[in-house]
Amino acid sequence: MKKLWTNCHIASMKNGQYSTIENAVIITHQEKIHWIGTAQDFNLYHSTHLENIEKIDLNGAWVTPGFIDCHTHSIFGGNRSVEFEKRLEGVSYAEIAAQGGGIASTVRATREATDDELLQSASNRIKALLKDGVTTIEIKSGYGLDYENEKKMLNVAKRIGETLPVTVKKTCLAAHALPPEYKDQSDAYIEYICSEMLPKLQQDGLIDAVDAFCEYLAFSPAQVEKVFKVAQSLNIPVKIHAEQLSALGGSSLAARYHALSADHLEYLTEEDAKAMSASNTIAVLLPGAFYFLRETKFPDIQALKKHQVKIALSTDLNPGTSPVLSLRLMMNMGSTLFKLTPEQTLAAVTINAAYALGLQDTHGSLEVGKIADFIAWNIEHPSEITYWLGGDLDKKVIYQGNIRDF
Ligand code: NIG
Ligand code: FE
Numbered sequence: 001m002k003k004l005w006t007n008c009h010i011a012s013m014k015n016g017q018y019s020t021i022e023n024a025v026i027i028t029h030q031e032k033i034h035w036i037g038t039a040q041d042f043n044l045y046h047s048t049h050l051e052n053i054e055k056i057d058l059n060g061a062w063v064t065p066g067f068i069d070c071h072t073h074s075i076f077g078g079n080r081s082v083e084f085e086k087r088l089e090g091v092s093y094a095e096i097a098a099q100g101g102g103i104a105s106t107v108r109a110t111r112e113a114t115d116d117e118l119l120q121s122a123s124n125r126i127k128a129l130l131k132d133g134v135t136t137i138e139i140k141s142g143y144g145l146d147y148e149n150e151k152k153m154l155n156v157a158k159r160i161g162e163t164l165p166v167t168v169k170k171t172c173l174a175a176h177a178l179p180p181e182y183k184d185q186s187d188a189y190i191e192y193i194c195s196e197m198l199p200k201l202q203q204d205g206l207i208d209a210v211d212a213f214c215e216y217l218a219f220s221p222a223q224v225e226k227v228f229k230v231a232q233s234l235n236i237p238v239k240i241h242a243e244q245l246s247a248l249g250g251s252s253l254a255a256r257y258h259a260l261s262a263d264h265l266e267y268l269t270e271e272d273a274k275a276m277s278a279s280n281t282i283a284v285l286l287p288g289a290f291y292f293l294r295e296t297k298f299p300d301i302q303a304l305k306k307h308q309v310k311i312a313l314s315t316d317l318n319p320g321t322s323p324v325l326s327l328r329l330m331m332n333m334g335s336t337l338f339k340l341t342p343e344q345t346l347a348a349v350t351i352n353a354a355y356a357l358g359l360q361d362t363h364g365s366l367e368v369g370k371i372a373d374f375i376a377w378n379i380e381h382p383s384e385i386t387y388w389l390g391g392d393l394d395k396k397v398i399y400q401g402n403i404r405d406f
Pocket of ligand 1: 102103106213244289316318319320321322
């Protein structure tokens with residue numbers, strides 16, 4: 001059955017722009033957008049086909065595409081509030097990691113947790129994200145670090161997509177940190193990822209993308225390249241955590257492998273930005289991690305803009321560097337910290353985030369034929385979405401053509 005959504009204004013994000021339509025109408029058919037345009041055009045061309053259609057009055061709301069959180073580590077055991085306190089006393093993230101804390105402590109807790117425990121705790125966090133209008137989320141593995149536990153995490157990610165009203169993309173981040181059984185043998189661990197983990201997890205149908213943490217306290221560009229080569233041979237797109245704490249050129253490397261995205265990027269160089277532009281690799285900025293680590297080095301937004309690299313924003317929801325439960329808060333921080341305009345922050349959580357997941361043909365903007373994921377905000381202007389900090393803005397979320405009950 002078709003639905004007619006009337007009495008709204010639209011920021012469609014078609015071609016990455018606001019492309020506003022005032023006094024608009026949307027027709028959805030099942031889970032897709034069937035027609036979109038002004039009320040006037042609708043009256044001229046469609047008023048004769050009104051039988052058998054459910055009408056929903058949106059009361060003058062502003063409609064945006066559903067939000068896409070394109071970088072999360074939302075499945076994990078335990079949390080790291082004790083380390084947070086240590087960091088407040090002056091111990092650095094790198095020092096904590098060197099002492100066996102950091103990612104390693106979350107790996108211990110995640111390995112100990114059952115599937116159901118992980119599902120329960122991650123679902124609670126993701127429900128918080130859904131409140132902001134998130135309709136698609138990427139979830140990374142990376143706290144299992146062996147075949148069984150990475151599989152456990154990716155299976156939980158799959159179950160989240162089956163049990164909550166949200167579309168889930170699953171990313172394998174086996175190259176996140178060194179597991180204890182490979183202490184001082186990082187090349188051997190990379191070999192295990194390449195020869196066993198990726199091929200098996202791919203066979204299990206659990207990987208939509210492969211990610212790696214390219215950093216002096218994680219894996220070198222040469223090691224990451226080995227992982228990318230295998231991903232490429234398995235036809236899986238790649239992504240990277242790069243230039244977060246130092247400039248190793250991971251983002252340029254990722255661009256050579258046509259990565260969907262390079263994420264963090266505080267230490268990005270202009271050369272990296274050029275390489276990313278040439279390969280249409282999205283820059284995913286993570287203001288939550290920037291803030292929570294009290295980083296002082298700002299990503300070079302000027303270089304990204306100069307070379308027309310598309311920018312996405314995401315929560316990076318994780319227990320160590322970004323325990324962030326609001327994507328809308330990231331939009332505000334993207335503006336206040338990284339000087340993105342409200343228009344750019346909206347593109348950053350819709351169409352550009354869709355590109356970062358390879359979903360640009362079906363998600364991220366309101367266009368005929370795309371999935372009918374959208375948010376009808378009870379606001380005066382779209383810039384308000386970026387302006388308010390926290391709270392819960394009045395809105396309706398439409399997921400695959402139906403009003404989501406949340
Ligand atoms: O995106 N950079 C590496 N990975 C995560 C942190 C993970 C953790 O500390 O648990 C990040 O910041
Ligand atoms: Fe991350």
